[in-house]
Amino acid sequence: MTGASRGIGEATARLLAARGMRVVVNYLRSGTAAEEVVAGIEAAGGRAMAAQADVREAAAVESMIKRVREVWGGIDVLVHNALTPYAIKPFRDMTWAELGGKLDDEMRAAFAVTKAVLPAMTERRWGRIIYLGTGLSRRPREGMIALGTAKAALAQFARYLAQELGPLGITVNVVEPGPVEETRMAAVLDEGIRRRQVAATPLGRLAHPGDVAQAVAFYAAEDNAFMTGTTAAVNGGMAMY
Numbered sequence: 410m411t412g413a414s415r416g417i418g419e420a421t422a423r424l425l426a427a428r429g430m431r432v433v434v435n436y437l438r439s440g441t442a443a444e445e446v447v448a449g450i451e452a453a454g455g456r457a458m459a460a461q462a463d464v465r466e467a468a469a470v471e472s473m474i475k476r477v478r479e480v481w482g483g484i485d486v487l488v489h490n491a492l493t494p495y496a497i498k499p500f501r502d503m504t505w506a507e508l509g510g511k512l513d514d515e516m517r518a519a520f521a522v523t524k525a526v527l528p529a530m531t532e533r534r535w536g537r538i539i540y541l542g543t544g545l546s547r548r549p550r551e552g553m554i555a556l557g558t559a560k561a562a563l564a565q566f567a568r569y570l571a572q573e574l575g576p577l578g579i580t581v582n583v584v585e586p587g588p589v590e591e592t593r594m595a596a597v598l599d600e601g602i603r604r605r606q607v608a609a610t611p612l613g614r615l616a617h618p619g620d621v622a623q624a625v626a627f628y629a630a631e632d633n634a635f636m637t638g639t640t641a642a643v644n645g646g647m648a649m650y
């Protein structure tokens with residue numbers, strides 16, 4: 410589980426552990442927060458380990474996966490959730506370094522984590538891969554061109570992988586949340602925009618991290634065997650597609 414020290418990643422790590430999975434709590438800098446997530450999981454009777462690695466660095470990801478395999482043997486599920494930084498601004502003010510940098514970070518990370526887990530999944534001819542996308546990859550919002558474009562690339566990458574990896578028993582799906590409360594994104598969201606988003610949501614509120622975790626857990630489940638190349642929107646009906 411990449412980026413599991415807080416937000417959606419933390420909620421998902423806790424839910425997957427509660428459902429009996431051993432969970433790797435990956436993080437970049439928040440070692441203390443990651444250890445707290447692990448301690449919380451263990452206190453609830455689950456099993457977890459914290460693992461630092463910058464998902465944009467293939468060598469760091471490879472050595473994290475090597476360690477996990479040494480300790481726990483295999484890897485059955487990859488949830489790639491880590492959110493790398495990006496510029497929030499209109500295209501007219503954006504530089505290529507900002508747009509190209511986000512595209513490169515997003516795809517480099519997805520490439521590295523997927524490459525790293527494939528040998529273990531291929532060996533067992535079984536696997537579940539879930540990427541965190543965003544509704545912004547379909548519906549533009551002011552200032553979000555870098556994230557929305559990068560996540561649109563990620564969503565298509567997932568479909569290609571679903572096609573190629575299906576014969577190996579590996580499913581690949583994307584969870585696309587709308588705006589999620591209690592995340593870093595939510596903290597920078599203007600209150601007026603937030604109110605408009607709630608008003609545009611049939612279920613009458615924004616998502617909590619636990620709502621997104623439910624969709625990830627659904628795809629990760631052992632008995633969910635015949636869904637691949639799909640996308641689950643977790644947005645309370647704010648956008649329907």
Ligand SMILES: NC(=O)c1ccc[n+]([C@@H]2O[C@H](COP(=O)([O-])OP(=O)(O)OC[C@H]3O[C@@H](n4cnc5c(N)ncnc54)[C@H](OP(=O)(O)O)[C@@H]3O)[C@@H](O)[C@H]2O)c1
Nearest residue numbers: 412413414416417437438439463464491492541589592594
């Ligand atoms: N929040 C929303 O409203 C929303 C909406 C739609 C989609 N999403 C998607 O959901 C996912 C999670 O979002 P979030 O809002 O929960 O994120 P967040 O609160 O910003 O948390 C990001 C997580 O990623 C980790 N991380 C960042 N850079 C990393 C790197 N280079 N290597 C490894 N870990 C790294 C962070 O670790 P450290 O704490 O160590 O930095 C943290 O655990 C993202 O893919 C995002 O695009 C979020």
